[in-house]
Amino acid sequence: MKTKHLFFLIAVFFSIERTLASVTITRNAEDYFSLRLSADTVDSIRILQVTDLHIGISRSWEKTWTTMERVDKLVELCRPDIIAVTGDLFTGQKTDSEALSAFARVYFDRLRIPWFFTFGNHDPEGGQGREPIRRIFSGSEWGMMGSHNPDTGQFKCDYRIDVFVDKTPIPVWQIYAFDSGSERGNKSIKKNQLEWFRAQSLKSRAEYKTVVPAAVFFHIPLKQYHDLWQDSTLVKSGELHETVCLEEDDGSVYRAFLDQGNVQACFCGHDHDNNYWGKYHGGILLVYGHVTGDAGYHRHWPPGGKLISLPLKKGEIGVKDIVME
Numbered sequence: 001m002k003t004k005h006l007f008f009l010i011a012v013f014f015s016i017e018r019t020l021a022s023v024t025i026t027r028n029a030e031d032y033f034s035l036r037l038s039a040d041t042v043d044s045i046r047i048l049q050v051t052d053l054h055i056g057i058s059r060s061w062e063k064t065w066t067t068m069e070r071v072d073k074l075v076e077l078c079r080p081d082i083i084a085v086t087g088d089l090f091t092g093q094k095t096d097s098e099a100l101s102a103f104a105r106v107y108f109d110r111l112r113i114p115w116f117f118t119f120g121n122h123d124p125e126g127g128q129g130r131e132p133i134r135r136i137f138s139g140s141e142w143g144m145m146g147s148h149n150p151d152t153g154q155f156k157c158d159y160r161i162d163v164f165v166d167k168t169p170i171p172v173w174q175i176y177a178f179d180s181g182s183e184r185g186n187k188s189i190k191k192n193q194l195e196w197f198r199a200q201s202l203k204s205r206a207e208y209k210t211v212v213p214a215a216v217f218f219h220i221p222l223k224q225y226h227d228l229w230q231d232s233t234l235v236k237s238g239e240l241h242e243t244v245c246l247e248e249d250d251g252s253v254y255r256a257f258l259d260q261g262n263v264q265a266c267f268c269g270h271d272h273d274n275n276y277w278g279k280y281h282g283g284i285l286l287v288y289g290h291v292t293g294d295a296g297y298h299r300h301w302p303p304g305g306k307l308i309s310l311p312l313k314k315g316e317i318g319v320k321d322i323v324m325e
Helices: 061-078 097-110 130-138 191-208 223-230 252-260
Strands: 009-012 015-020 023-029 032-037 044-050 082-085 115-117 159-165 173-177 214-217 237-240 263-268 274-279 285-288 304-311 318-323
Touching (some): 061 304, 061 318, 097 130, 115 173, 252 263, 263 304
Parallel strands (some): 032 159, 044 082, 214 263
Antiparallel strands (some): 009 015, 044 304, 237 274, 274 285
């Protein structure tokens, strides 16, 4: 049965609220959203992670169509509460950059599922930069895209999403979306971004009088992804087929997550031929996404997605590869 969706836009100062059937998305500030899901979410929040779609490659539009058809099928199969797009949505070889961004926004909005986006290293390439993507995605009906304008000399987008279920006064989970950079000298989560994260964590603790569990999403893997695979004492699932491309990460990001005590899991993309997960020292689950696009390389498995289950009560985070072929 199809449900008629009514869209309400209420703007008060910095607050924008969208009521979408049984979902309410509220923009509390430029870097802070609230997402309220219906009570239909029974035992866990289901997040479909798609990564490295690389759509828009010149003279290969058929790969864009087959990639988006795959996302349609993944959504139909997984029936997620949220879609996470963890970078390299666009290829660096794209043409008509703003039109492509508008197409992507319309595509994800038509799925009628809350979605959010983190920048990958290729997304700003091709003459587009971050600002046009941020501006176009910020106008989405179902999407969440924010920034806190860190003073790095280069524009980055980091934001927080508090996820509520039904009428709960305290979020069941928080999502932190990080821009891990693209240009040389800026290809990692930087110090002032971590200062923003610490401030948000402290603000949350003061407001809710408890530590809300958090899941973090970004594109470029942390140094600890490499260390996890190399440590024979730690349990892993999945496969490694290329060197972990941690770019400029020095290990400090993971330590900052540990220090706050709220981060339960990290999810990244970037390395198409790596697909593994496991808990590193300190207990944070580190997870690679499953490459989704046809235009990028994927030599060891067909493209697909990652289904993540965040438990509403005590329990382990669920991680499952979803492949359609």
